[in-house]
Amino acid sequence: MSLLEIKDLSVEFSARENTVKAVSHVFFKVREGETLGLIGESGSGKSVIGLALLRLLPANANVSGTVLFQGQDLFSLRPSELRKIRGKRISLMPQNPAGALNPVLKNRLQIEEVFEERGIDKKEGMKKSLRLMKKLLLRDPEKLCDLYPHQLSGGMRQRLIACMSLSFEPELMIADEPTKGLDPEAKEGAVELFTKIKNDYGKTMLLITHDLDLALEVCDRIAVMYAGEIVELDKASKVLNAPSHPYTKGLVRAQPRNGLVPLSGQSPSRISLPEGCFFHERCRYSNIECFRKHPEMKNHNGGWIRCHFQSLQ
Ligand SMILES: Nc1ncnc2c1ncn2[C@@H]1O[C@H](COP(=O)(O)OP(=O)(O)OP(=O)(O)O)[C@@H](O)[C@H]1O
Numbered sequence: 001m002s003l004l005e006i007k008d009l010s011v012e013f014s015a016r017e018n019t020v021k022a023v024s025h026v027f028f029k030v031r032e033g034e035t036l037g038l039i040g041e042s043g044s045g046k047s048v049i050g051l052a053l054l055r056l057l058p059a060n061a062n063v064s065g066t067v068l069f070q071g072q073d074l075f076s077l078r079p080s081e082l083r084k085i086r087g088k089r090i091s092l093m094p095q096n097p098a099g100a101l102n103p104v105l106k107n108r109l110q111i112e113e114v115f116e117e118r119g120i121d122k123k124e125g126m127k128k129s130l131r132l133m134k135k136l137l138l139r140d141p142e143k144l145c146d147l148y149p150h151q152l153s154g155g156m157r158q159r160l161i162a163c164m165s166l167s168f169e170p171e172l173m174i175a176d177e178p179t180k181g182l183d184p185e186a187k188e189g190a191v192e193l194f195t196k197i198k199n200d201y202g203k204t205m206l207l208i209t210h211d212l213d214l215a216l217e218v219c220d221r222i223a224v225m226y227a228g229e230i231v232e233l234d235k236a237s238k239v240l241n242a243p244s245h246p247y248t249k250g251l252v253r254a255q256p257r258n259g260l261v262p263l264s265g266q267s268p269s270r271i272s273l274p275e276g277c278f279f280h281e282r283c284r285y286s287n288i289e290c291f292r293k294h295p296e297m298k299n300h301n302g303g304w305i306r307c308h309f310q311s312l313q
């Protein structure tokens with residue numbers, strides 16, 4: 001069964017006299033126990049999806065579509081009902097973990113405060129967090145709790161936040177750019193961390209990342225975003241080792257291990273998107289049809305692709 005189902009999700013931001021189309025007609029399901037990756041270049045709409053489904057976007061965001069969590073429509077919940085889900089049944093590890101911790105509070109107090117805010121006994125919560133910290137590769141967690149956030153490395157901070165999120169036993173974890181700003185060693189640690197969260201705790205995850213190595217190691221399936229829409233969705237190994245969409249091919253070739261061949265050109269303006277395929281200007285296969293007609297998502301070798309010429313690839 002799908003734990004999360006997103007149907008026709010669109011997000012527009014009104015900014016002065018313009019409208020920015022951040023996310024357009026996104027569909028996907030995340031099955032119980034599955035890790036779905038969201039990849040795509042900066043500005044493609046990944047974080048906005050994570051924030052939209054928890055209704056955490058600012059007031060100038062116009063959101064449409066349906067988000068079902070265990071069959072329950074999150075967009076029709078009252079704020080009090082949503083608060084019971086947010087941070088507890090669905091946890092979000094934000095894009096900037098440093099910003100998620102208060103710099104003047106020792107780690108122990110941060111953890112206790114998070115439990116208090118959610119109406120959970122802080123001593124109980126602390127015990128649970130410490131147990132998780134031991135399991136999730138943090139040495140000497142007691143000592144770590146007596147330090148301030150800035151005394152921890154980026155990787156340690158991330159583990160601390162992961163433990164805090166996991167202690168609420170969320171059914172779904174959303175992690176936004178968990179390896180951003182980490183050094184190579186900490187990045188490897190993050191792969192280990194998320195693999196453990198997935199395998200030992202069987203968590204269902206939505207993993208938003210630029211880090212294709214992390215995505216390949218941890219994700220079961222991957223959705224590739226371009227200019228606010230999904231252009232390819234398939235098993236992780238297929239998307240990253242044998243991509244079908246010309247954009248995904250470019251993204252994979254731009255990886256250091258594949259020669260760092262950059263994808264030329266820029267993604268289109270989100271204020272006036274092209275009529276045809278959003279990728280046509282940068283695509284080496286494009287022709288007149290791509291210029292005129294916006295491609296629909298189609299089945300392709302068991303996955304999904306938004307391209308007029310998938311049969312040629
Ligand atoms: N509050 C906002 N007001 C106006 N536009 C916004 C707002 N938040 C996001 N956007 C726009 O929405 C689009 C998608 O942004 P988003 O942050 O989801 O990208 P992303 O894929 O997460 O990028 P990155 O990889 O850099 O984190 C961008 O064009 C961005 O400028």
Ligand code: NI
Nearest residue numbers: 046047048095
């Ligand atoms: Ni983002």
